[in-house]
Structures are given as C-alpha cells and as structure tokens.
Amino acid sequence: MDPxxxxxxxALIHNVEFQDWMVRPTPEKDKYWxxxxxxxxxxxxxxxxAITFIHNLIPEEKELRDEPLKRLWSRxxxxxxxxxxxxxxxxxxxAAASFLLVLGIFSAIYLHTDKVVxxxxxxxxxxxxxxxxxxxxxxxxxxxxEILQDRDVKIKYEKNGEILVxxxxxxxxxxxxxxxxxxxxxxxxxxxxxxxxxVLSDGTKLYLNSGSRAIFxxxxxxxxxxxxxxxxxxxEVAHDSSRPFKVQTDxxxxxVLGTKFNVSxxxxxxxxxIVLVEGGVQATVDSKIMVMKPNQRLLYEKKTSLxxxxxxxxxxxxxxxxxxxxxxxxxxxxxxxxxxxxYNVEIKFIDEESAKMSLTGKLDLKNKCADIFNAISSTAPIxxxxxxxxxxxxxxx
Amino acid sequence: MVxxxxxxxxxxxxxxxxxxxxxAFKTIYDNHIQLLFKFGRHFTKNEELILDCIxxxxxxxxxxxxxxxxxxxxxxxxxxxxxxxxxRNLKDKGRFxxxxxxxxxxxYTLYSSTEIDDxxxxxxxxxxxxxxxxxxxxxxxxxxxxxxxxxxxxxLSDVLQVNYQSARNLIFxxxxxxxxxGNEELIYLxxxxxxxxx
Numbered sequence: 241m242d243p244x245x246x247x248x249x250x251a252l253i254h255n256v257e258f259q260d261w262m263v264r265p266t267p268e269k270d271k272y273w274x275x276x277x278x279x280x281x282x283x284x285x286x287x288x289x290a291i292t293f294i295h296n297l298i299p300e301e302k303e304l305r306d307e308p309l310k311r312l313w314s315r316x317x318x319x320x321x322x323x324x325x326x327x328x329x330x331x332x333x334x335a336a337a338s339f340l341l342v343l344g345i346f347s348a349i350y351l352h353t354d355k356v357v358x359x360x361x362x363x364x365x366x367x368x369x370x371x372x373x374x375x376x377x378x379x380x381x382x383x384x385x386e387i388l389q390d391r392d393v394k395i396k397y398e399k400n401g402e403i404l405v406x407x408x409x410x411x412x413x414x415x416x417x418x419x420x421x422x423x424x425x426x427x428x429x430x431x432x433x434x435x436x437x438x439v440l441s442d443g444t445k446l447y448l449n450s451g452s453r454a455i456f457x458x459x460x461x462x463x464x465x466x467x468x469x470x471x472x473x474x475x476e477v478a479h480d481s482s483r484p485f486k487v488q489t490d491x492x493x494x495x496v497l498g499t500k501f502n503v504s505x506x507x508x509x510x511x512x513x514i515v516l517v518e519g520g521v522q523a524t525v526d527s528k529i530m531v532m533k534p535n536q537r538l539l540y541e542k543k544t545s546l547x548x549x550x551x552x553x554x555x556x557x558x559x560x561x562x563x564x565x566x567x568x569x570x571x572x573x574x575x576x577x578x579x580x581x582x583y584n585v586e587i588k589f590i591d592e593e594s595a596k597m598s599l600t601g602k603l604d605l606k607n608k609c610a611d612i613f614n615a616i617s618s619t620a621p622i623x624x625x626x627x628x629x630x631x632x633x634x635x636x637x
Numbered sequence: 638m639v640x641x642x643x644x645x646x647x648x649x650x651x652x653x654x655x656x657x658x659x660x661a662f663k664t665i666y667d668n669h670i671q672l673l674f675k676f677g678r679h680f681t682k683n684e685e686l687i688l689d690c691i692x693x694x695x696x697x698x699x700x701x702x703x704x705x706x707x708x709x710x711x712x713x714x715x716x717x718x719x720x721x722x723x724x725r726n727l728k729d730k731g732r733f734x735x736x737x738x739x740x741x742x743x744x745y746t747l748y749s750s751t752e753i754d755d756x757x758x759x760x761x762x763x764x765x766x767x768x769x770x771x772x773x774x775x776x777x778x779x780x781x782x783x784x785x786x787x788x789x790x791x792x793l794s795d796v797l798q799v800n801y802q803s804a805r806n807l808i809f810x811x812x813x814x815x816x817x818x819g820n821e822e823l824i825y826l827x828x829x830x831x832x833x834x835x
Contacts, residue, residue: 253812256790263787293816297784299746299765304674304688312688313666320699321659553656568656600655 248283252290262294376434378403378411381424381458386411388436395428396439401458424458430471433584440467443478444485447561450581474561491540493524514538515557565603572597572620572633583609590634594622648709655702665711666695672712672786673719679743679781680723690722713792716782720796743778745769768815776811783808 252258261269277284376393378386388395388405396404403411430436430448438446441459448454452471466486477485477496487494491512514523516532523530523538525547532538537552559566560582567575573595576587582605589595597620603612613624613631621636653661670691677687694715698705705714727742746766769777775797782788782796794804 250812250816253816254809259783260789263784294784296764297780299781299785301675301678303671308684308688309670312670312692313663315692316666316695316699319696321662553658555657 249286249289249293252287253293258290259294262291374431374433376431376436377429379427379429381426391433392435392437394437394439397441397458399441399459401441425455426458427453427455429453431584432581442480442483445476445478447474449473449560450584472560474558491525495522495524511542512540513557515552515554517554517558559602560605563605565605567599567601567603569598569600571595572599572616572622575599575603576633579603579609579612584629585609586630588630588632590632594633594635597622646709647711651709651711662695662699665698665715669712669715673715676716676781676786677719677723679745679778681727681742686726687723690719690726693722694719710792713788713795716786716788717796743774743781745772745777745781772811772814776807776814779804779807780811780815 257269258273261273273287277287376388376390378388378395380386386405390406394406396407398404405411428436428438428448430450430452432451434450436448438448438454438456440446440456442465444465446454446467446469448469449472452469452473454470454473455468457467460483463483464486465480465483466488468488470490475487485496492514494514514521514532515537516534518534521532523532525538525540526545528547530538530547530549532549535551535554536549537557538547538549540547553568556566556568556570560578565575565578565582573589576589576595579585580587599616599620601619603615605612607615609631610626613626613633616622617624617636623634623636625632625634650661650664654665673691673694674684674687677690678684681687697718698715746769772780779793779797782793783790788796790801790804790808793808794801797804797807799807
C-alpha cells in the first residue's frame with residue numbers, strides 16, 4: 241500500500257469531525273464531507289478506506305430477546321409505577337361507579353355575557369345562593385333549608401327520596417304521591433373552606449369543592465339524568481345506558497359517552513378546563529361540540545373565548561378531592577388562589593417576584609393552611625406572615 | 638405513538654418523566670435497553686447479572702429522579718450508572734482480580750466468535766478479534782463507546798473517568814495499533830466490501 245495514501249487515510253480516521261460524521265451523521269455533516277470530496281476528488285479512495293475501517297469496528301452483537309426484555313420491564317414496573325397506581329386507585333374507591341368525571345364549571349358572572357349557554361328554564365327559576373356564607377346548605381324544592389355545620393359533609397340520596405347525612409342522620413322529605421313524576425329539584429351550596437360529597441339517587445357520586453353549588457333532582461326521571469353545577473366538582477357517574485348523564489353549567493354542557501373525564505374552572509380563574517381521564521366525553525362550549533379522548537385537556541380562555549384541546553397529565557386536576565394538591569411547575573399565585581378557596585382565607589402577595597415563583601410538588605390539604613404555607617416557605621425563598629384569616633407572602637430578603 | 642415520543646428531545650422526555658408520565662419512563666427503558674445489554678455483554682457472559690444491573694439502574698432512576706440533574710443526556714447517565722453497578726457486582730463475584738476501579742475487563746469480541754457461520758461476517762470478526770486482542774481493555778472499551786455507541790470525547794471522558802486528552806489518547810493509540818496490525822486483513826476486507834456494494 242502506498243504509504244502516502246495510507247497517511248491521509250490515517251489522518252481522516254483520527255480526525256474528530258470525520259469520526260463525528262461517521263458515528264452521528266446529520267444532513268449538515270453529509271453536505272460538508274460531500275463538498276470536501278468534490279473539491280478533493282483525488283482523496284476519494286482514502287476516504288473510502290477510512291469509512292470502511294470505521295465500519296469494520298462494529299462488532300456482531302446479540303440483541304436481548306423480546307421475552308426477557310418484557311420480563312425485565314414487568315419487574316421494573318412492579319417496583320415503580322404499579323405500586324403508585326395501586327395506591328391511587330385505593331384512594332379513589334370508585335367501586336361500583338363505572339363513569340368518573342371531574343367538573344369545573346364556568347362562572348355565574350358569564351351568565352350576563354353574550355355567548356352564554358342559557359341554563360334550562362327551571363334552573364334559572366331557582367334563586368341563586370352565593371357560596372360566601374359560612375355553612376353548607378341544602379335547599380329543598382319547597383324553599384326550606386337544612387344547614388350543615390361540618391367542614392366535610394357526606395350526603396346520600398336514597399332511591400325512595402330519603403336523605404342520609406354523614407351516613408347516620410336521616411332527613412325525611414316526603415315525596416307527595418301526585419308529584420312523583422315531576423322532578424323535585426334540590427340545591428346544595430358549599431361555601432369557601434368547606435367540601436361536600438353527594439351521592440345522587442342513581443348512585444352517581446359528586447365531590448363538590450369549596451365555593452360551589454349543585455342543582456339536582458331528588459329522583460331522576462325515566463328518560464334522562466341532568467344536573468346543574470357551578471364551581472368545581474368531581475363526578476363518578478353511575479352507568480346507565482338507557483339514561484345519558486348530562487351536566488349543565490353556565491358556559492357548557494357535558495354529556496357522558498364513555499367512562500372517565502374531568503373538568504375544572506372557577507369564575508375568578510383566567511381559564512376553564514375539562515380533562516378526560518378515560519373513555520369518551522362530549523362537551524359543548526359556545527355551541528361548538530367537541531369529543532375528547534383520554535388524557536386530553538380542553539382549555540377555554542375567557543379573555544379570548546378560545547377553546548383548545550391538548551394532551552395533559554390528569555393528576556393535578558383531580559387530586560383535590562382526595563385531600564391533596566398536586567402542583568406541576570405552577571406559580572405560587574395560582575396555588576394560592578386554590579388554597580384561599582379551600583381554606584377560606586385571604587392571601588396577599590407583597591411583591592410580584594414571590595407570586596411568580598414556580599413550584600412542583602404535593603401539598604397535603606388535611607394540614608392546616610398555616611402549616612402548608614410554613615412548609616412552602618421552608619423550601620421556597622419566601623417569608624410568610626399570618627394574621628388570622630389573612631396570609632401575607634413576601635420574598636425572603 | 639412510540640415513534641413520536643422517540644423524536645422528543647431528552648429534556649422533553651425527562652420533563653415528562655419527572656411529571657409522572659409512565660409512558661416517558663417506558664420510552665427511556667425501550668430506547669436504552671439494547672444499548673445497555675450489549676455493552677454489558679462485553680464485560681461478562683452472565684446475562685442474568687447484566688439484567689439485574691439494568692433493573693437496579695432503572696429503579697434508581699425512578700427513585701432518585703428528582704435529584705438527578707443530567708436531564709439533557711439520559712443515555713450518558715444510564716451508561717455511567719450501569720457501568721458502575723456492573724463493576725461493583727462483578728467485583729463482588731470475584732471476576733476482577735485487581736481492586737483498581739480502572740481495570741475493567743472489557744472485551745470487544747466476547748460473544749461474537751461462535752454462532753456466526755456466514756463467511757463474510759466471520760472474516761470481519763476474525764480481523765476484529767485478532768487486532769483487538771492486541772489492545773488494552775481500556776482502549777477497546779473507548780473505541781467501542783466512541784465508534785459503536787457514538788459517544789463524544791467529552792461523554793467518553795465522563796464514562797471512563799479520565800480527562801478529555803486521555804480519552805483522545807486512548808482512542809488515538811488504539812487506532813494506531815489497529816492500523817499497524819490490521820493492514821493485511823483490512824485490504825482483504827476492503828475487497829469484500831466493494832464486492833457487496835457492486
């Protein structure tokens with residue numbers, strides 16, 4: 241072999257850029273070396289040799305077969321995500337309910353804007369109760385009220401119209417014989433700082449978050465099931481293929497087609513969203529009909545009236561009902577809005593920097609509000625001052 | 638679906654993984670399992686041991702994900718972590734005579750000689766075997782990671798725990814030896830490669 245030729249081949253093999261081209265080719269590198277050989281055609285043979293040399297460095301290697309590959313993954317999965325998923329499912333205790341949805345609802349304020357989907361007449365005939373009172377309130381069709389003073393209340397409607405509170409106390413509301421065919425509507429109002437679990441007569445379960453209300457029939461009629469919600473709610477809809485389940489809000493209508501889905505929004509929030517957990521859901525916003533797929537989020541921007549559909553992680557949207565809050569790169573301001581509702585406190589930011597701070601993590605809502613802010617301040621550079629129901633946050637100096 | 642995910646950059650994939658996306662974790666596994674397995678097979682024939690080490694790598698990755706900051710180079714993180722675990726395990730089993738961490742037992746052609754009856758392939762293998770055996774195992778490993786796994790010199794120095802220049806030298810001297818020793822075989826190979834191409 242000609243020693244001079246050999247020398248140039250060696251130089252190419254040792255050249256870092258040439259090596260990079262061989263092991264990590266890109267269109268730019270291809271172009272560069274093609275131009276090089278076009279300008280130096282006498283070097284073509286050496287380049288070929290260099291390429292062959294490097295190609296020949298690739299040994300014959302056996303792949304890991306499919307079966308052990310899958311077996312190894314099952315092992316890894318069992319010790320990571322499977323464990324976690326099991327825990328989440330236990331928390332959900334959805335049991336019999338085959339449909340699951342979380343609702344966040346469009347605000348009352350927008351009732352007065354032009355694009356509002358009008359609630360059915362009998363919903364609007366019911367006087368609107370502001371959820372700013374201190375106790376959970378159940379209002380019956382005859383306008384009588386039941387005040388419930390606990391922080392977390394469980395209400396269950398039986399098929400015969402009987403109402404159970406916290407599974408022991410019975411509220412007897414007799415259904416008049418002649419009125420059985422007419423839907424008697426009840427209203428549940430949950431103020432800020434309180435939560436309620438409501439089981440409807442068909443077995444559908446609702447978690448109503450702070451500052452929300454629901455209007456629903458004591459007993460559903462034979463053809464369809466429809467309720468009205470304002471604020472935020474998580475629903476596990478009992479399966480009944482003969483009677484579709486519809487949820488009416490100020491801004492939109494949701495109809496359950498398949499299994500699990502989730503929506504979230506408040507009047508004060510900039511945007512509202514629906515997040516589908518599993519199965520299919522049909523949502524109507526501004527007379528636009530959208531069919532959603534699992535792990536999708538429908539986002540409605542109030543300022544622009546734009547709706548968009550994108551992929552999403554569902555956990556941050558549904559965790560509140562299990563008593564924890566999952567934040568994913570969420571601003572302290574946005575977290576505080578949720579916490580202020582949940583605990584019915586006022587949160588003030590002294591400077592903008594602390595409001596814009598972004599946090600990721602899990603907050604246990606079973607703790608006191610002050611404890612939560614103390615926990616945040618131990619990891620984030622903020623100082624927290626608590627004066628009764630007012631919490632002041634400033635950047636740590 | 639998987640294809641789309643593979644096109645995502647490491648940092649995107651990593652962020653999805655951090656936010657609890659199981660699919661991202663599975664994608665990281667699928668994208669690197671063969672690389673780690675093949676790499677491991679150059680150190681030992683004990684495939685169960687290799688799989689145990691890969692298992693530990695991914696359990697650690699999951700458990701310590703919030704503390705790992707090398708988010709833009711998942712491959713490098715996995716190789717470094719896997720190599721460390723494999724060495725520790727091999728040492729425990731007494732496979733390494735020396736206690737010196739530097740003395741890896743990398744063998745370029747540990748499992749290629751048998752099983753292949755193809756004439757053309759086996760001629761390439763015999764060239765590799767003959768010439769690679771003259772290199773130190775460090776040189777062999779460096780050439781493998783650079784030319785087979787496509788690591789950059791910076792990444793190579795991270796894996797081998799040496800500085801950039803030492804990584805360059807390992808490859809340079811290794812290639813020089815291969816060029817000195819392998820000329821005749823190489824000419825033969827060139828002829829046969831041309832034959833395939835035509």
